[in-house]
Amino acid sequence: DSGVTQTPKHLITATGQRVTLRCSPRSGDLSVYWYQQSLDQGLQFLIQYYNGEERAKGNILERFSAQQFPDLHSELNLSSLELGDSALYFCASSVGRSIAQETQYFGPGTRLLVL
Amino acid sequence: AQSVAQPEDQVNVAEGNPLTVKCTYSVSGNPYLFWYVQYPNRGLQFLLKYITGDNLVKGSYGFEAEFNKSQTSFHLKKPSALVSDSALYFCAVRPPGGAGNMLTFGGGTRLMVKP
Numbered sequence: 001d002s003g004v005t006q007t008p009k010h011l012i013t014a015t016g017q018r019v020t021l022r023c024s025p026r027s028g029d030l031s032v033y034w035y036q037q038s039l040d041q042g043l044q045f046l047i048q049y050y051n052g053e054e055r056a057k058g059n060i061l062e063r064f065s066a067q068q069f070p071d072l073h074s075e076l077n078l079s080s081l082e083l084g085d086s087a088l089y090f091c092a093s094s095v096g097r098s099i100a101q102e103t104q105y106f107g108p109g110t111r112l113l114v115l
Numbered sequence: 116a117q118s119v120a121q122p123e124d125q126v127n128v129a130e131g132n133p134l135t136v137k138c139t140y141s142v143s144g145n146p147y148l149f150w151y152v153q154y155p156n157r158g159l160q161f162l163l164k165y166i167t168g169d170n171l172v173k174g175s176y177g178f179e180a181e182f183n184k185s186q187t188s189f190h191l192k193k194p195s196a197l198v199s200d201s202a203l204y205f206c207a208v209r210p211p212g213g214a215g216n217m218l219t220f221g222g223g224t225r226l227m228v229k230p
Binding site: 109 | 166
C-alpha cells in the first residue's frame with residue numbers, strides 16, 4: 001500500500017457526462033500528479049500540482065481540469081466525456097521538496113468506463 | 116523531447132532463471148530513471164531509481180538495474196525469477212532541469228515467469 005488513496009475505484013458513465021475523480025496524497029507529500037493509462041496511448045502524464053498550484057502540464061485535454069485543495073487532496077474533473085476517455089486514471093504523490101530526484105508513489109487508480 | 120523504449124512486449128522466463136527486462140531512453144543531459152511494476156488491478160509500485168553515482172542500482176524484491184550511459188540503457192535484472200514476479204513492468208525517465216517532475220513512461224513489458 002503506497003499511502004495514496006483514490007476514489008472511486010470504478011466509474012461507469014455515459015458520453016457527454018461529467019465526472020470527478022478524487023485523490024488523497026501520502027501524508028506529508030505536497031505534490032500530486034495525474035496520469036492516464038489507456039491501451040492505445042499507454043501511460044501519459046496529465047498534470048502536476050505542488051502545494052495548491054499548477055506546476056506542470058502534459059497532454060491534458062481542455063475538457064479536463066484539476067485542482068489541489070488546501071488540505072492537499074486533488075480532484076480531476078473530466079467533462080463532455082467521450083468513448084475514448086475510457087481509461088485507468090492514476091494519481092501519484094511525492095514530497096515535493098527536492099523535485100528532480102523524487103520518487104512518485106502511485107495510488108490504485110480509478111477505472112473509468114464511458115458508454 | 117524525452118522518450119523511453121521497452122523493445123519487448125513480453126518476456127518469458129522459467130522460475131529460478133535470471134531475468135532481464137530491457138529499457139532504452141532518449142533524453143538530453145543526465146536522466147533520472149525509474150522502474151515500476153504493476154500487478155493486475157493494482158497501481159504502480161516503485162522498484163528502484165537511478166539518480167547519480169554507482170551504475171548498478173539495487174531495489175525492492177531482489178531487483179537491480181544497470182545504467183549504461185554509452186548505450187542509453189537501464190535494463191532491469193534479477194538473478195533468480197519467481198512466479199510471483201509475473202507482472203507488467205514500466206521504465207520511466209525524468210529529464211534533468213525544467214519545471215515539474217513529470218515522468219515519461221515506456222510502453223511496458225509483461226513478464227511471465229513459468230514454474
